[in-house]
C-alpha cells in the first residue's frame with residue numbers, strides 16, 4: 001500500500017493490535033510502525049507468550065502508547081483510568097488486528113476462552129476483528145485448526161492469510177504470515193468507511209507499449225506506468241473491482257486483476273475484453289502510434305537495418321471502442337500529454353475521441369508527467385467544466401481523476417434515467 005493510500009485509510013483511526021507468541025511477532029513491529037506513520041493511533045496488547053518473542057518496549061516505542069500485556073495490570077485507555085484493562089481496551093478501537101494469530105489463540109477464540117489480555121479483550125469488544133494467522137503448515141492443516149477457523153469465519157471474523165511459502169522451520173507450506181499489504185488491506189476494509197466505488201468495474205491501462213523490430217529491439221516511450229498503477233490502486237482502495245491492462249514492469253497493486261501486454265495491438269485486444277463489463281475506462285498508458293511494418297523473426301544485423309524504417313499506424317484504441325459502440329454507460333477517460341497549447345489540444349482530443357474526460361498535462365516540464373513521480377493536471381469534462389489539480393504525487397492526482405470519473409458516471413446515470 002503506497003504511503004498516500006495508507007494515510008487515506010488509517011489517518012486518525014483508533015487501531016488495536018494484538019500480538020501472539022509466534023515467530024512472526026517481529027513482523028508486527030513493522031506493521032505498527034507503518035500504521036503510526038500513516039497517522040493512526042495504535043495501541044498494542046500482547047499475550048504473555050508474545051512477550052517472549054518481542055519485548056513490549058519495542059511496541060511501546062513504536063506506538064508511543066503503553067502496551068498491555070498483563071490482564072491483571074493497570075494499563076487502561078487515556079481518559080479512562082482505573083477499572084479492568086480488557087474492558088477499557090475493548091471499548092476503544094475502531095478495528096482490532098491480531099497478528100500473528102497462533103493456532104492456540106485461534107482455538108481459544110473459537111471456543112470463547114479468555115485467559116490473557118488479548119483473548120479477553122477480543123471477547124469483550126464489538127470492534128471488527130481481523131486475524132493474520134501464522135504457524136507451521138501441519139498446525140494450520142490440523143482438522144482442529146481448520147474447524148476453529150471455519151467457526152470464526154462463520155461469525156464474521158476476517159482472516160488475512162495465511163499464505164503458502166517458506167516457514168520458520170525451513171519447510172515450505174501453507175501457514176506463512178500474509179504479506180503486509182494483504183493484512184493492511186483487510187484491516188482497511190474492516191474499518192467503517194465509505195467505499196464510493198463499490199460495485200463498479202474500473203479498467204485502467206498503464207505503461208508504455210513496445211513495438212518490436214526484431215526479438216531484441218523495439219520502439220518504445222518513457223512512460224513508467226506510475227500514473228496508471230496509482231489510479232488502479234486508488235480505485236481498489238475505494239472498493240472498485242479493477243482490471244489493469246499494463247505494459248509496465250511495475251508490481252501490480254494488491255487486489256488488482258492484471259493483464260500484462262507489450263504491444264499496442266495486444267493492449268487493444270485486452271481492453272476490448274475487459275471493457276465489456278466496465279463502468280469506467282481510464283487510458284493512462286502511452287500507446288505507440290506507429291509500429292515497424294516488418295518484424296524480423298531473428299535478430300537483425302546492424303547492416304540489415306535501414307535508417308528510413310518503414311512504419312505503419314497502430315489501432316487507436318479509444319476510437320475503435322467508439323466504433324464498436326462499446327458501453328453506453330461507460331465513462332471514457334483519456335490523457336493528453338502535450339508540450340504546447342496544452343488545454344486547446346486536450347479539448348480537441350476529448351471531442352475527436354468521444355471522451356467523457358480528458359486529463360491534460362504539460363510534459364514540456366520534465367519534473368511532472370511522463371516518467372516523473374509528480375503530476376499537475378487539468379481535468380476537462382465533456383460539458384466544458386475544468387478541474388485544476390495542482391502539483392502533487394501521482395497517488396493523490398489519481399484520486400482526483402477518479403472523483404471526476406465518478407461524477408461523470410453519476411451524471412450519465414442521471415441523463416439515462418431522463419432519456
Ligand SMILES: Cc1cc2nc3c(=O)[nH]c(=O)nc-3n(C[C@H](O)[C@H](O)[C@H](O)COP(=O)(O)O)c2cc1C
Pocket residue numbers: 019020021022023024047048049050101102103104105116134135136139
Ligand atoms: C520458537 C517457537 C515458535 C513458535 N511459533 C509459533 C507459530 O509461528 N505459530 C503458532 O501458532 N505457534 C507457535 N509456537 C507455539 C506457541 O508459542 C504456543 O502455542 C503458545 O502457547 C502460544 O501462546 P499465545 O497464543 O497465547 O500467544 C511457537 C513456539 C515456539 C517455542
